Amino acid sequence: DQQVKQNSPSLSVQEGRISILNCDYTNSMFDYFLWYKKYPAEGPTFLISISSIKDKNEDGRFTVFLNKSAKHLSLHIVPSQPGDSAVYFCAASAGTGNQFYFGTGTSLTVIP
């Protein structure tokens, strides 16, 4: 059973515009969420995280929004750059020391 879902397998955005990547989860016990970026032939790299006590976390061009009632989080990238083209995974965990559940990823292409 997929507890973390990324329903859009791919997304294309023009350079300079906003990219919005979405993630839904089913387990209400999840209290920590992360986004990872993955380039081909490389391991995922950590991008940004958010704890369930917050509804927004911003780091430069990247902002993650959390809507606990909807069990939904999103990653906003603005402005999008061609170097942002990669696969983005969201992940969730329930409490410290527990496993992370990953979504299936969204492949973002930023068109120059």
Place this chain on the structure above:
Amino acid sequence: GAGVSQSPSNKVTEKGKDVELRCDPISGHTALYWYRQRLGQGLEFLIYFQGNSAPDKSGLPSDRFSAERTGESVSTLTIQRTQQEDSAVYLCASSADLFMYEQYFGPGTRLTVT
């Protein structure tokens, strides 16, 4: 400093053979995770080591899969009697301690079972 390393980077094996995949975590990282990513799918948790605690093996798909870790150092994931459905990229990650959510991933081992 050095990141997480994995070897081999690619492995092709015949169905029924055993394989060993190696992970060298970042020095000082107490937590180590193994994941699998099949083609077109997300990351699938396999096993988690934290210090000297008993590992969380809840993600291992069958008893053909096992993993060991030497203290807070190298880990080996072993797949016995490989099957074609074992073909995937196997990723290892480490984190500084139990309370550090940020995991650092290695480049992965691409396993192909023919």
